[in-house]
Amino acid sequence: MESLLAFGLLIGLILGGLWIQFAVAISGLVYIYLLNGFGGFRALGLVSWGSANSFTLAAIPLFVLMAEILLGSGLSGRLYNGVAPFVRRLPGGLLHTNIAGSGIFAAISGGSAPTAAAMSTVAVPELAKRGYDRSLVAGSLAAGGTLGILIPPSITMIIYATFTETSIARLFAAGLFPGIMLALIYSGYIIVRALMNPAMTPTVTERATWGDLGRALLDIVPFLLLVIVVLGSIYGGLATPTEAGAVGVVGATLIAALYGKLTLSLLTDSLSRCLSMSGNILFVVFASLIFAYATALSGAGEALVGVLEDANLSRTTFLPAIMVVFAILGCFMEGLGMIAIIVPILLPALIALEVDPVWFGVFVVILVELGQITPPLGVILFVVASATSDLKVETVIKGVLPFFLLILGFILILIAFPQIALWFPSFLFDG
Amino acid sequence: ADWTGYTYSSVSTTAAVQGMERITEEVAETTDGELDITLHLGKTLQIASSDITQAVGDGIVDFAADYFFSGSVPIARVLNLPMLINSEEEWATAYDAMEPYLREGFEEQGVVYLGGYRYPQQTIFTTFEIDDLSDLEGHKIRVTSPEQGQFIESFGGGAITLSGSEVPTSLERGVIEGVLTASAGGAKNWGEFLPYNYRFAVNYGNSVIIANADAFEALPVEQQEALRNIVSEEGPAITEAFMEDEQVQMDKQQSAGMTIVEEAEGDSDAALEQMQGYWTEWAEDKGPQYVEALQAVRDALGK
Amino acid sequence: MAHDTGSGAASGGPLFTWLARTVAVIGGATLAGLVLLVCAEVFMRAVLNDSLDVVEELAGYGVVLLTFFGASLALRRDALFRVEFLANALPRKVLRTLTALFVCASIVACAILAWKCFGTVQSSFSRGKFAPTVLETPLWIPQLILPIGFALLVVFLVEKLLILARGPKETS
Ligand code: NA
Ligand code: NA
Numbered sequence: 001m002e003s004l005l006a007f008g009l010l011i012g013l014i015l016g017g018l019w020i021q022f023a024v025a026i027s028g029l030v031y032i033y034l035l036n037g038f039g040g041f042r043a044l045g046l047v048s049w050g051s052a053n054s055f056t057l058a059a060i061p062l063f064v065l066m067a068e069i070l071l072g073s074g075l076s077g078r079l080y081n082g083v084a085p086f087v088r089r090l091p092g093g094l095l096h097t098n099i100a101g102s103g104i105f106a107a108i109s110g111g112s113a114p115t116a117a118a119m120s121t122v123a124v125p126e127l128a129k130r131g132y133d134r135s136l137v138a139g140s141l142a143a144g145g146t147l148g149i150l151i152p153p154s155i156t157m158i159i160y161a162t163f164t165e166t167s168i169a170r171l172f173a174a175g176l177f178p179g180i181m182l183a184l185i186y187s188g189y190i191i192v193r194a195l196m197n198p199a200m201t202p203t204v205t206e207r208a209t210w211g212d213l214g215r216a217l218l219d220i221v222p223f224l225l226l227v228i229v230v231l232g233s234i235y236g237g238l239a240t241p242t243e244a245g246a247v248g249v250v251g252a253t254l255i256a257a258l259y260g261k262l263t264l265s266l267l268t269d270s271l272s273r274c275l276s277m278s279g280n281i282l283f284v285v286f287a288s289l290i291f292a293y294a295t296a297l298s299g300a301g302e303a304l305v306g307v308l309e310d311a312n313l314s315r316t317t318f319l320p321a322i323m324v325v326f327a328i329l330g331c332f333m334e335g336l337g338m339i340a341i342i343v344p345i346l347l348p349a350l351i352a353l354e355v356d357p358v359w360f361g362v363f364v365v366i367l368v369e370l371g372q373i374t375p376p377l378g379v380i381l382f383v384v385a386s387a388t389s390d391l392k393v394e395t396v397i398k399g400v401l402p403f404f405l406l407i408l409g410f411i412l413i414l415i416a417f418p419q420i421a422l423w424f425p426s427f428l429f430d431g
Numbered sequence: 432a433d434w435t436g437y438t439y440s441s442v443s444t445t446a447a448v449q450g451m452e453r454i455t456e457e458v459a460e461t462t463d464g465e466l467d468i469t470l471h472l473g474k475t476l477q478i479a480s481s482d483i484t485q486a487v488g489d490g491i492v493d494f495a496a497d498y499f500f501s502g503s504v505p506i507a508r509v510l511n512l513p514m515l516i517n518s519e520e521e522w523a524t525a526y527d528a529m530e531p532y533l534r535e536g537f538e539e540q541g542v543v544y545l546g547g548y549r550y551p552q553q554t555i556f557t558t559f560e561i562d563d564l565s566d567l568e569g570h571k572i573r574v575t576s577p578e579q580g581q582f583i584e585s586f587g588g589g590a591i592t593l594s595g596s597e598v599p600t601s602l603e604r605g606v607i608e609g610v611l612t613a614s615a616g617g618a619k620n621w622g623e624f625l626p627y628n629y630r631f632a633v634n635y636g637n638s639v640i641i642a643n644a645d646a647f648e649a650l651p652v653e654q655q656e657a658l659r660n661i662v663s664e665e666g667p668a669i670t671e672a673f674m675e676d677e678q679v680q681m682d683k684q685q686s687a688g689m690t691i692v693e694e695a696e697g698d699s700d701a702a703l704e705q706m707q708g709y710w711t712e713w714a715e716d717k718g719p720q721y722v723e724a725l726q727a728v729r730d731a732l733g734k
Numbered sequence: 735m736a737h738d739t740g741s742g743a744a745s746g747g748p749l750f751t752w753l754a755r756t757v758a759v760i761g762g763a764t765l766a767g768l769v770l771l772v773c774a775e776v777f778m779r780a781v782l783n784d785s786l787d788v789v790e791e792l793a794g795y796g797v798v799l800l801t802f803f804g805a806s807l808a809l810r811r812d813a814l815f816r817v818e819f820l821a822n823a824l825p826r827k828v829l830r831t832l833t834a835l836f837v838c839a840s841i842v843a844c845a846i847l848a849w850k851c852f853g854t855v856q857s858s859f860s861r862g863k864f865a866p867t868v869l870e871t872p873l874w875i876p877q878l879i880l881p882i883g884f885a886l887l888v889v890f891l892v893e894k895l896l897i898l899a900r901g902p903k904e905t906s
Contacts, residue, residue: 016832017821019814021805022840029843043478043491044847045854048880050479052798055594055790061765061800062772110600153600159474161599162620163441168599169623237605238780240597246772271762276813279761279804284815286801289477296475297435340474344443382815393817481866489857501866502873508866540861571783577868580787589783592867594790606779 003300006031007332010291014376020393021280024287024377031294043293051289052282055242056110056155060285061278062245063105063114066252067121068270068277073256075222076122080130082219085208092190093201095132095140098123099186102144106151106179108230108248110158110241112372116145116383117281118248124387131202136193138391139399142384143186146369146407149335151179153234153241156365159336163343166357173425174362178414182366185406193402222255280386281379285334288377292337301329301341309345315353319415322346323367323408330371334379338371339364362421363414370407373400432650434468434493439480439638441473446615446676447638448472450548450669451496454640454661461657466650468494484641488541493646498638501576504536505717509724512713513582513634514706517699519674521732522549522635528731532724537639543647546662547639548669550613551677552632556625557609558602563695564631564702572609573598578713579611582633585705599624614684615676622684629692631699640666707734744812746893754810757886761803768796787868795876802883810890834898841891848884855881 013023032040070076105115120141127137149156152172161168194201229251233239256262372380385393440447455468484503486492501508537544568587574580580590601607602624714721745751775789859874
């Protein structure tokens with residue numbers, strides 16, 4: 001009952017136009033009050049500290065800053081100019097770079113928010129300038145961002161593995177192929193959409209000469225350098241996925257200097273924009289965690305899972321039922337909190353039904369992704385919307401809806417064909 | 432009474448969580464449901480592991496298991512000094528000597544110390560071949576306390592501080608080359624990235640089971656007794672279960688390809704010699720109470 | 735950093751503008767410090783086989799500061815996320831009243847959080863609690879960022895109210 005009131009209040013405040021962060025914080029406080037009275041507020045201080053004080057969250061400002069420097073120095077513009085001639089014949093054009101770029105960032109960072117933040121910072125302004133449909137740009141970026149936790153490294157997978165004592169290496173391997181498949185599905189959708197509605201992408205008429213292509217290649221080089229530096233630092237054992245953000249900032253600064261674009265105002269402007277953007281994102285995460293605390297206290301998640309357990313379902317009905325539970329909770333909870341509540345309770349049932357824990361990890365991670373792009377509380381929606389001041393959350397939600405349906409469909413395919421996730425780890429580890 | 436319970440661990444299958452669940456069940460049974468503890472697992476409530484004792488003291492949580500209490504009751508760190516305790520028997524002796532200090536330390540925090548349990552010894556897991564402590568030279572080992580750092584550095588290793596969530600990826604890619612943990616602890620998750628385990632016991636880790644003082648005082652005496660008794664039975668049972676699991680996990684890790692290296696002769700004496708001076712220095716640096724507690728433990732152990 | 739304060743954001747007065755600039759400078763410095771700190775750790779580890787032993791801890795504190803200082807700047811620049819399509823359909827007068835109500839509710843929420851976080855600062859102080867790290871940071875010091883951060887949000891929310899009270903001309 002308290003939960004329904006709190007969820008209702010949250011939706012009401014958000015639709016009423018209150019800033020999302022305050023809407024979440026206020027309904028979180030009301031939620032705690034409904035559960036424990038004013039005495040419940042005693043917990044707010046330590047809960048705030050526990051929610052905000054996080055090393056892994058540092059990845060968000062770091063990756064945003066790297067992207068801001070690339071954007072401010074004009075290097076990202078050159079990159080898109082460079083790629084454009086190569087994708088001109090592909091329906092959807094530069095939109096595919098959103099997916100490919102997200103895939104690359106996903107291989108660098110351990111989370112979805114840093115992935116989406118870095119890509120959106122650069123892509124939203126550049127693609128809007130070139131006349132791409134805003135909602136499709138936003139949708140593809142939000143969808144692309146969700147690859148961050150599916151393509152290794154993935155903090156979400158590590159947390160899942162800790163809860164379930166599953167092999168992290170197998171999980172990472174199991175996420176890779178579905179991640180690539182999802183990326184291809186996204187690209188396929190973009191092609192279909194662009195063919196059906198050519199107005200969504202700019203039309204290019206002139207033909208590219210060999211000279212154009214050569215110059216274009218030169219424009220891509222700085223970005224490739226950055227990617228090599230950052231990827232190299234991770235895969236070469238120099239930096240952890242979170243630290244890679246800082247290496248990226250230094251890399252971006254060096255490249256800006258190399259091209260003679262490095263000025264003090266570039267740095268201060270980038271810092272300033274990054275500060276406001278990451279504050280915006282981190283504050284949403286923070287407020288969500290306060291709300292998650294209340295949800296955990298209420299036992300709503302456990303009750304939902306309990307219903308599912310009592311229903312005594314077979315394997316074929318159990319998994320779709322879990323999808324429903326995640327979808328409901330995903331509207332109101334942040335990903336790790338959801339895993340912490342649901343997975344430990346479900347674990348015995350999963351073992352009884354002989355569900356492969358590695359497969360289930362991939363399943364859960366995709367469901368968490370889904371939760372990150374469902375309103376009212378979907379961090380990735382906000383991350384993409386924060387890229388420019390004139391991109392509205394509503395536009396992102398509208399844009400992401402088709403991708404949401406694609407992911408849902410993909411999960412069903414994954415249930416039907418578990419091998420999609422499992423063939424690669426068993427190829428790697430079982431000889 | 433209706434209590435909120437919390438444990439730092441989020442793994443429902445681990446001995447620590449199962450033990451806490453047994454405690455809440457038995458308490459409910461013994462008190463006919465009068466004392467009802469709802470146990471929340473780690474990371475569900477947004478209270479950091481290192482804040483659990485404070486949360487109990489502040490009355491946010493009524494009952495908890497806390498492994499990360501050394502910022503609140505720092506004197507307990509005496510028990511985690513490298514090489515001070517080398518066997519289960521020594522642990523028992525040392526723990527008896529330390530218990531009054533622990534009790535008092537938690538009392539000062541507004542917390543009732545009810546009991547505790549211990550993890551198996553933390554040994555050295557590496558990605559490189561290791562036959563004795565001198566092989567640590569030049570390798571990067573992740574540590575979880577400054578005291579462990581001192582140990583690693585005294586054998587020429589690099590002591591690295593790193594967030595737990597980044598350990599697996601860092602091991603896989605060579606950012607770090609080893610960790611100190613128990614087979615039934617961190618190695619359960621990270622074992623697949625760690626082909627070598629040098630069975631050298633560096634130190635032990637322990638958890639306390641605690642309750643908010645006011646909430647505890649407010650209970651009828653029989654319920655207080657019941658809770659105390661159940662914890663004092665289940666605490667050692669958790670320790671026991673961990674010891675069994677340590678052997679199970681070790682065998683499992685070995686059959687999965689991990690090379691288990693027994694302690695090399697002379698290493699223990701060499702390490703003890705290295706560390707003895709450090710204990711004294713450490714305690715003197717922290718204050719007279721630490722010197723006293725350390726002396727009490729050393730006297731009890733005869734070290 | 736003239737870019738981030740004066741222009742763009744409506745101001746409730748020079749004091750607010752000054753405060754915002756100070757917040758931006760501290761936040762920017764923290765962000766730059768975070769980059770340097772993490773890079774120094776990577777360098778130490780890769781080249782010198784050692785660790786600064788403080789980065790995880792300090793970066794955590796930095797994130798706390800960036801969360802609240804950044805959010806208060808985003809609030810001032812009207813960049814905080816919101817869903818506007820329903821609100822924009824409301825008559826101007828109703829919208830103004832609703833906005834004022836929302837701002838007041840947010841002030842109350844932030845005030846409660848500031849107060850409770852200050853309680854935690856006091857608790858940590860009187861307990862003598864510190865981080866069990868090399869630095870042994872007394873935790874009340876970094877925890878002070880929380881009440882200060884919520885207080886900043888309250889100040890900039892009050893500024894919103896002032897601007898709102900001045901009438902529709904300036905709000906646009
Ligand atoms: Na990733
Ligand atoms: Na959501």
